[in-house]
Every structure is written in structure tokens, then in C-alpha cells.
């Protein structure tokens with residue numbers, strides 16, 4: 001490996017920490033804790049400089065949005081504003097214990113309440129919980145709300161419908177909430193097939209989980225018919241908010257007759273993805289579902305904000321405390337900064353950037369769905385595959401040109417899928433460079449396919465053996 | 478202020494390339510009935526200076542722990558956080574990246590996660606650990622559902638001494654899996670192992686114990702370990718405090734099959750409850766590994782034989798297995814796990830033990846002092862670690878309110894958890910002077 005493990009910097013007796021001298025009497029641990037005392041703890045013995053150099057070296061082996069384009073479809077890798085980082089670290093906002101009295105945290109609760117109001121306005125939902133800590137967590141919260149709703153009505157519905165283009169978290173969530181998953185195929189235009197949906201719904205249907213625009217970036221033009229079909233059998237319609245960056249200011253899930261939804265603050269509202277997390281996945285619901293939201297629910301009283309724990313119909317809790325507060329602060333700062341018209345401009349430019357890329361790439365790469373798309377689009381590497389070079393190779397070759405790869409092999413409805421979401425924060429020069437690189441790779445495939453198949457060549461490590469990793473798991477030192 | 482860098486001219490150029498005249502045309506497919514015909518009712522954007530003023534105004538309405546001495550714990554702990562952590566995680570190659578799907582350009586995140594898994598495994602004594610869960614409560618819940626899948630039994634025994642919020646999260650997740658919960662009562666701050674023993678039957682698949690428990694007490698782990706030994710098929714889940722594992726015996730030594738908990742104390746600030754990280758470790762057995770939720774990083778080699786790291790064992794995960802996945806978790810708490818990693822590296826072998834030790838000595842110093850006061854009694858003085866339960870003939874709410882006037886948060890009022898008393902926590906950050914002052918104020922109440 002390029003940089004050795006932190007433990008390999010160890011030298012017995014070396015330390016990196018500093019603590020004040022113990023200022024109370026030392027007790028006899030052996031006699032008091034006896035059988036509870038551990039004998040050995042094999043953690044690194046390194047200096048502070050070792051730690052700093054090591055993790056700096058590791059950071060240099062990484063690539064983030066600040067390094068360049070990060071066109072992961074469905075992930076909305078937009079720029080993460082630095083002022084939000086500064087704001088979230090203000091001690092008066094961050095050095096707070098979750099069990100402090102409400103009186104001591106009114107400033108923070110006001111911010112959270114303000115965030116709730118803005119999310120409700122953006123989505124046309126009536127009530128919001130901020131508790132879920134990720135998108136999938138928001139999905140789970142939502143489906144538990146669906147469950148609770150039917151329980152309260154003494155109905156025992158067993159099925160949740162999920163289109164085949166859905167993100168993997170959707171079916172996984174339905175299962176975790178105790179439902180059978182009914183998958184329905186998309187039609188030839190990449191949208192929900194109304195006939196298939198009608199066929200699938202019945203009095204056993206609890207909900208439809210839908211992303212709109214869907215994972216192909218295509219807006220479901222029959223959306224009102226879809227929600228109507230589901231509502232007709234008494235089922236609920238859930239909106240996966242991963243793609244809010246495509247519609248903010250142009251349309252609202254509530255107006256499309258969705259009953260509940262989740263937001264991804266780490267996508268739409270610019271909070272950093274942190275190498276995989278943390279995120280935040282607030283859930284919005286229409287009034288009739290509000291009683292089931294997790295507790296505590298943030299409320300505004302006559303003269304103060306408070307956490308309402310008296311919620312007998314609540315699904316109870318999905319998180320130990322109130323969710324990822326630090327992420328909420330950043331999302332709030334983002335909304336305050338760009339404002340209502342900024343959000344709309346954001347949407348416009350996200351869609352403009354995506355359509356520009358699509359226009360420039362659709363000749364060279366197969367575009368399996370010709371429908372108009374919004375903030376992302378999906379190409380297929382099938383033409384290149386005919387030359388023996390797969391989408392995976394194309395992705396790896398992009399890394400050689402110091403650009404991150406799009407999402408690949410998702411959605412599952414597209415063979416050799418290349419799912420591209422540039423986001424609004426990229427400028428035309430960056431987009432052009434990305435296009436030219438992809439076109440160049442396509443040329444390379446024709447002229448020297450082995451070059452692409454053996455990519456990456458310039459990264460700190462080359463193609464890693466995933467099969468070996470799974471077959472002989474080496475998961476720790 | 479927005480974050481868009483294309484000029485109007487550039488936008489026009491792009492529109493031309495696309496073949497439309499105005500950007501609104503790109504939204505033409507949105508049916509008219511649902512197309513917004515007015516602006517969002519969200520306030521107009523503001524500059525950085527105005528934003529910071531707003532934030533400071535809000536901060537001024539708060540009272541942070543900077544201005545007080547806090548004896549609050551109950552699942553979120555105010556341990557010392559070395560300065561280098563924030564500096565290192567602020568390297569934007571770390572925090573502006575996402576899940577390392579392209580391993581070759583994400584070796585920094587991957588290697589750090591491998592180190593995290595290694596150190597969590599070491600702390601808990603378990604064979605393997607995953608790359609983080611959403612928080613302590615949800616990690617506990619997913620451990621329980623995982624355990625029930627492994628044991629193939631639906632009955633789960635919870636102990637009353639587990640954090641009440643965790644119990645709620647566990648039961649919420651349990652609903653989806655049709656789990657059946659038996660919550661064992663306790664008449665002290667620890668569970669009577671005999672009660673555990675007599676309640677385990679053929680149907681019991683999972684036993685959950687917290688170590689130290691919600692009241693700061695150490696359960697009779699050796700006796701529980703014996704019970705576990707007698708029930709080979711029972712999956713034993715331990716919710717542990719990872720900081721205290723610097724000094725305490727690893728749960729593995731008491732027969733734990735899965736160890737989970739809140740990792741916040743490992744170098745993560747309080748942040749009013751999140752973002753924190755859940756950690757999860759289990760025995761290194763195929764059946765366990767196959768059922769483990771979450772991301773896992775593994776070491777492998779590249780085409781040139783050079784060592785490197787990848788996400789592995791992905792056939793458990795939602796993006797591959799969809800409804801057959803072991804969990805729906807996708808985004809996790811990677812940056813918080815990185816903080817925990819840097820913390821563990823910095824504190825190291827000696828430092829972590831010293832944090833736990835200092836917390837222990839100080840907490841016992843304070844408990845003895847409080848116990849000597851006329852109207853107060855420490856009810857778990859026999860078996861607590863760094864958090865203890867104070868009972869008083871006086872009204873707890875009043876005590877808390879009076880002390881707040883002195884800028885002291887006396888602890889967690891157990892009333893919220895349906896019990897009587899005050900849960901007092903001491904970490905290495907509390908000085909003797911802080912404690913003497915606290916006792917003095919209690920005395921003159």
C-alpha cells in the first residue's frame with residue numbers, strides 16, 4: 001500500500017495525547033474492578049506528528065468534490081460551502097448536550113424549527129421530523145409510519161410496490177418494515193407502467209415507493225394518475241426525495257398527492273458526504289400521518305420551542321436523540337444563503353448542466369431512454385461493451401484523468417449503465433473537460449481497448465482484486 | 478448568494494447546445510396542474526456576514542457547556558477531543574468525498590476505515606467490525622434484528638437497565654421483524670442474573686445487556702457469561718461504551734456474539750445529539766459476517782500485487798441484494814468513524830486507558846462526597862464506573878434548577894426515564910475544583 005497503517009508507526013512507549021494530572025486520589029483498581037479489568041489493549045503507540053502526517057498522507061490518496069467533478073448519479077455531489085462548516089462549529093451552537101433543558105437551547109431549536117418550515121414549504125408537506133440520520137433511515141421511518149397508520153385502522157396490509165428502477169434502499173426498507181416487496185417493471189419510456197401498477201395494487205397494498213424524477217432522471221408524467229391509482233385502493237404513496245434537486249421551485253411532492261416523503265439533506269442541501277456519511281434524512285408527512293411521526297417532535301409553543309414526547313400513536317424512536325443536528329445546521333445555513341429564488345436557480349442549473357452533458361454525449365454513447373430528463377441521465381456503455389470494454393473499465397479510465405466516475409450499473413433497468421449527475425455547482429469548463437475525457441476514452445476503446453481495460457494506470461493503486469477481497473476476507477490488522 | 482458559476486452567456490451557450498431557447502423549456506414535461514406558478518415562500522438569500530450574524534444570534538439564545546460545568550451523560554459524553562481531529566477531518570479530500578465506490582481514487586477513506594474496523598475489533602475483543610452504523614440506538618436495533626436472523630428465533634430478552642431510548646429504537650425496528658420482546662425488571666441498578674436465567678427458554682433467540690448499563694453500573698458479566706454458555710444457540714448482544722473499554726475487559730471475554738454501541742465518546746463532540754456513530758462488531762464466523770449490516774472494508778491487492786483496500790462482502794447490501802439485504806443502510810457515519818479512528822490513534826494504548834481511569838477515579842471521588850451529604854445517597858456505589866445514581870429526599874427538579882443558577886448541570890433527571898433520581902456523570906474533563914464546588918452547592922441547597 002502507498003501509505004502504511006497507523007499501527008506500523010508504533011514504537012513502544014511513544015504517545016500523542018496530553019491530559020492533566022489526575023487531581024483526585026487514585027483508587028485501587030485491582031481490588032475494586034478485579035474481574036472487569038482488561039489485561040491488554042493493542043492500540044497504536046505513536047506521536048502527534050505521526051498521526052498528523054499519516055492522515056494527511058491518506059487524505060492525499062482521496063478525491064472529493066473539492067478535487068474536481070464528482071458526477072455520481074443519484075448522489076447529488078454538489079459543492080459543500082465552507083461557511084456552513086464554520087457555522088456548525090460555533091461553540092454556542094455545537095457544544096450542547098442533547099439532554100440540556102429546552103430553555104438552554106432555544107436558539108438551536110429555533111433554527112431547527114425554521115428548517116422544518118422551509119422543508120415543508122419546499123415539499124408541500126404539513127409536518128416534518130428531523131430524526132432520521134440518512135436517506136435510508138428516512139425511508140424506514142416512513143414505512144414504519146405507513147405500518148402504524150394501517151395498524152391504527154385495524155388493517156393488515158402486506159405489500160409494498162417498488163418500481164424496478166428504484167434504488168436498492170427502497171426494497172430493502174420495505175422488507176425491514178415487514179412488508180413483501182412487489183416489483184413492477186417500467187415501461188419502454190422508463191416510467192411507471194400504469195397497467196402494471198393497476199395490476200399490482202389491491203386491498204393488500206400498503207404503499208407505493210416512488211422516486212420522481214425517477215432514477216433515470218425522467219419525470220413521471222402520469223404522476224397524478226399514479227398517485228390516484230394507489231389511493232383508490234386505500235394505500236399510501238411515499239416519495240423518495242433523493243432527487244429533490246431536480247424539482248425545487250418547479251414542483252412539489254405534496255402537490256403530486258404524495259402522502260409522505262424523505263429528504264436527503266446531504267444531497268439537495270449541500271451538506272458534505274464525509275466519505276460515506278453523516279447524512280440526514282428528514283421525513284415530511286401530510287397532516288393525517290403526523291400523529292405517527294417519531295418522538296420527540298419539535299414544536300413551537302406560545303413563547304418557546306419544545307420537544308413533544310406525548311405522542312401515543314408515534315412509531316416511537318429511530319435514533320437515540322434527535323438525529324444528525326450538525327448536518328441540519330449546515331442545511332439550514334445553505335437554505336438561508338441561497339434563499340427561495342436561489343433554490344429555484346439551483347434546480348435550473350442542475351437540470352441545465354445535466355442536459356448539456358447529455359446533449360454532448362448522446363451521440364457517442366447509447367442513450368437507452370430518449371425521454372426528456374432533468375438533473376441526471378443514464379447512458380449505456382453497451383456499444384463499448386461490444387468492443388470488449390465494459391462500463392467498469394470506462395469508469396476506471398476516468399480516474400486516470402483525475403475525474404471521479406459516475407454511478408455505474410445502476411439503475412438496474414439499463415445494461416452497462418452510466419448514471420451521470422453533474423449538479424449545478426459545476427461550470428461549463430469542467431463539464432467540457434468531462435465530456436472531452438469521455439469522448440477520448442471512447443476513442444481509446446476503438447484504437448487501443450487494452451489501455452482502457454487495464455485502467456487505472458495513474459492512481460496510487462491500480463485495479464484492485466475484489467474477488468480476492470470477498471473470498472479471503474482480510475477485514476482488520 | 479448561490480453557488481452557481483455559469484454566467485448568463487455560458488448558460489445561453491449550453492441552452493443552444495441542448496436545442497432549447499430558455500431553461501424553463503427543460504421542465505416542460507411537468508404536468509401543468511402540478512407545475513408551481515409562484516415562487517417558493519422561502520426568505521431571500523443572504524450574504525456570509527449576515528448568515529454568521531444570524532447564527533451568532535441563535536447561539537446567544539443558547540447556553541452551551543462552555544459556560545457551565547456539566548455532569549450530564551446518559552448516552553452522550555463530554556470527553557476531551559484532541560485538536561488534531563478537527564484539523565485532519567477538515568482535509569476536504571476526506572469530507573467532500575462519498576462512499577468509496579471507486580476504490581482506486583478513495584484509498585484514504587478506505588484505509589482509514591480498515592484501521593477503524595481494526596481498532597473497534599481490538600477494543601471489543603471481537604473478530605470483525607463494520608465501517609459504522611447511524612448511531613448507538615440504531616446500531617443496537619440492527620444488532621438485535623441480525624441476532625434474531627442468526628438464531629432464527631423471534632423472542633428477544635431486554636433488560637430494564639438498558640438506555641430507555643435504545644429500548645425504544647430496538648422495539649421499533651423489532652416491529653418490522655415481528656420480534657417479541659420480554660423486558661426483565663430489576664429491583665436495583667443491575668440485573669439479577671438469576672432473573673435472566675429463569676426467563677430464557679427454547680424460544681429465546683437474543684439476549685441484550687448494556688455494559689456499563691444505563692445507570693453506569695457494571696452488570697454481573699461473568700455470571701451472565703455462564704448463562705450464555707449454557708445456551709449455545711442464544712445470541713448475546715452487548716451494548717458497550719467504547720471509551721471505557723480502554724480499561725474494561727472486552728465484551729468478547731464474556732461471551733458476546735455481537736457488540737455495538739455509541740461511538741461518540743471517541744473523539745466526537747456533543748453536537749446536541751448528532752452526528753454520532755454507531756459501532757458494530759461480531760465474531761469472525763461466516764454466518765455472522767453474512768448477516769452483518771453495513772459497509773465493510775477489506776484488504777486486497779491490485780493487478781501489480783500492491784496492497785490496497787476495497788469495499789467488500791457487498792452481497793449483503795441493499796444495492797446488490799435489494800429486499801434480501803441484511804439492512805437498508807447506505808449512507809453511514811464515515812466521517813465520524815474517521816474522527817474515532819484519529820482519536821484512537823492519538824490516545825493510543827495508554828491514553829484511552831487513562832481517560833477511562835481518570836473518569837473512574839473522579840466519578841468515585843464525587844460519588845463519595847455526595848453520598849456523605851445528609852439529603853443524598855448514591856444508590857449504586859457498589860458497582861458503577863463513571864456514572865452513578867443519586868437519590869435524594871429533595872425534589873430533583875428543584876435541585877437541578879437551583880444548580881443551574883450556579884451554572885452547574887447536576888445530571889440527568891431520571892424522571893424522563895420513568896425512574897426517580899439523578900444520573901450524574903464525570904469524565905476526565907471535570908476537575909476536583911468543579912466537583913468540590915458542585916458538592917458545596919448541593920450542601921447548601
Ligand SMILES: Cc1ncc(COP(=O)(O)O)c(C=O)c1O
Nearest residue numbers: 074134135136167169242807808
Ligand atoms: C434514489 C435514492 N434513494 C435513497 C437513497 C438512500 O440514501 P442514503 O444513502 O442517505 O441512505 C439514495 C442514495 O444514494 C438514492 O439515490
